[in-house]
Amino acid sequence: MGDQLNASHSWYQHKEDTVLYVLAELHQEVNYVKHHVQKIAAFFLSMQAFAKALQLAGHHVLHLRLEDTALYADLPDLLMQLCDRFNIERFEHQRPDEYRLLTQLQGINFQSQSIDYVCVDTEHFIVPFDDMNTYFKQGKATRLEGFYRKIRQKHNIMIQGSEPLGGQWNFDADNRNKLKKSDLACIPEPLIFDNEISDLLLRLKNHKIEHFGEMGSTLIWPVTRKQALALLDYFCENGLPLFGKFQDAMTGNSDYAWSLYHSRLSFAINAKIISPMQVVNRAISEFESRPNEISLAQIEGFVRQIIGWREFVRGMYWANMPGYAELNSLDAKRNLPSxxxxxxxxxxxxxxxxxxxxxxxxxxxxxxxxxxxxxxxxxxxxxxxxxxxxxxxxxxxxxxxxxxxxxxxxxxxxxxxxxxxxxxxxxxxxxxxxxxxxxxxxxxxxxxxxxxxxxxxxxxxxxxxxxxxxxxxxxxxxxxxxxxxxxxxxxxxxxxxxxxxxxxxxxx
Ligand SMILES: Cc1cc2nc3c(=O)[nH]c(=O)nc-3n(C[C@H](O)[C@H](O)[C@H](O)COP(=O)(O)OP(=O)(O)OC[C@H]3O[C@@H](n4cnc5c(N)ncnc54)[C@H](O)[C@@H]3O)c2cc1C
Ligand code: SF4
The missing domain is CATH 1.10.579.10 (DNA Cyclobutane Dipyrimidine Photolyase, subunit A, domain 3)
Incomplete structure (x- = not known):
């Protein structure tokens, strides 16, 4: 899947002649809601780059494009036919992070075809899937703070003895400032990329894939590991020193108002091009090497987002799906304005x-x-x-x-x-x-x-x-x-x- 591009996964540590890796651009994945064109482009270009990297590393890869998957009804249909075509004896997939996809995969009757079926971990999150029920229970209100502290302690992240570094878990009070006029000229220019998209846009058009939003002449988002690492470096150098301070600030008066001091790493992390621990470790080592420029409040604010909020919302999702998608406690019914x-x-x-x-x-x-x-x-x-x-x-x-x-x-x-x-x-x-x-x-x-x-x-x-x-x-x-x-x-x-x-x- 497009969000399973983890090159460090144990799958890829050995070359096996009898293993075929399949990546597929699926019509169901571009059509389940109408997407921003940059989102489709980022996933498809990242998959293309990942397939190429695996091939270069000597793996057998089948990278299916929209034109190759157009005739299949959905993911299960595609997989069954591929298993048949390649005489597959054992089918493995990484556990999807979306309930919708897990249900589809678990619904396939591999047994009837005498195919062994295995679902493996994505080896990406800090909390392994099977440990999530330690922290999250269905229908139980759970708060970030307690979870965050446990994860920091368990993984010994910015902990001294048994206490948080600096004696405090939370530095929000030191952060969250407004940008003053004099701050505007210092906002760093965002690092953007130049990924070629003309061929992809043509393919979306040929397949009548509906989308919305603007697209420049190239895609600015990181789609390879190299680009993601460059963005991480750039953030550590330029964004981290003021990340927490201006985390909640907004301005309409800068060309870089859209990016400010944010990392813009969420796509690369969510597609698993880089791992959350890699991002956190890199940021912490930057903090340690520049103690006069990066305060504890800045690094704590950043680490909290990744090992705290990101893991926390995943836990709440899985503890409460599928019912969560139906909840409407305030009985809200109005339509989104145009x-x-x-x-x-x-x-x-x-x-x-x-x-x-x-x-x-x-x-x-x-x-x-x-x-x-x-x-x-x-x-x-x-x-x-x-x-x-x-x-x-x-x-x-x-x-x-x-x-x-x-x-x-x-x-x-x-x-x-x-x-x-x-x-x-x-x-x-x-x-x-x-x-x-x-x-x-x-x-x-x-x-x-x-x-x-x-x-x-x-x-x-x-x-x-x-x-x-x-x-x-x-x-x-x-x-x-x-x-x-x-x-x-x-x-x-x-x-x-x-x-x-x-x-x-x-x-x-
Ligand atoms: C209504 C709403 C919808 C959101 N939808 C998404 C979404 O679809 N996908 C998504 O990744 N984030 C979502 N977020 C969380 C957050 O807004 C984005 O992760 C963040 O803006 C991404 O930009 P960044 O990489 O520059 O983040 P930064 O500000 O640089 O933060 C660093 C990283 O922390 C993580 N992070 C921060 N806050 C959260 C959070 N609340 N939940 C999960 N991870 C977090 C992200 O991985 C992010 O890359 C949503 C937040 C809100 C309030
Ligand atoms: S609508 Fe206008 S006045 Fe009201 S909060 Fe937004 S920008 Fe401010």
């Missing part, structure tokens, strides 16, 4: 985050969570539609990581399995973390009136309509005390304005 596909809205924060997503197939965490996700949550968009949009648009979107982040963390559709409270915010938060509001059609200071920031009244409308459920949550009690303290007429007008916005979402 500007999610065009970026054309008067809300500057949304315009910037959506346009950037369509241009680069990328937005950083806070844009995904506190701008676009927050908007969907406040407006009650159907989580199926939100999931599909996120799964289609982002370069790194694979269901096991996309869904818990979107349906769980961002939309609270799981009722709190992942997040202890909904990640909602009014315009004040966006104004605090960005310079978007000063260039916006709307006024962030106002709650009511035509020019008032939509996030403000939507925030209070959300809190008001879900008060039955949320006012019992001790983490948001304060919000309800503030709502109760609001001057009566202002409260009525704010809720009214929120209602008007909900009924006119498409015109914002």
């Amino acid at each position: 500007y999610f596909w065009s970026g054309e809205t008067k809300m500057n924060c949304m315009q910037k985050a959506l346009s950037q997503s369509l241009k680069y197939a990328y937005a950083h965490h806070i844009q995904r969570l506190m701008v676009i996700g927050n908007f969907c949550l406040l407006t009650g968009i159907d989580p199926d539609q939100v999931d599909q949009w996120y799964l289609g648009v982002y370069i790194d979107a694979i269901e096991w990581v996309e869904m818990p982040n979107t349906r769980g963390m961002s939309q609270f559709a799981d009722g709190g399995l992942i997040a202890s409270k909904p990640y909602t915010a009014s315009g004040a938060y966006i104004n605090r973390m960005s310079d978007y509001c000063s260039d916006c059609h709307y006024s962030v200071k106002e709650k009511v009136g035509e020019s008032a920031c939509p996030f403000n009244s939507l925030y209070w409308h959300f809190m008001d309509r879900h008060k039955e459920r949320l006012s019992k949550n001790p983490r948001i009690g304060m919000v309800y005390r503030n709502l109760n303290k609001m001057e009566k007429q202002l409260r009525v007008d704010t809720i009214e304005r929120g209602q008007w916005i909900l009924e006119n979402l498409h015109s914002l």
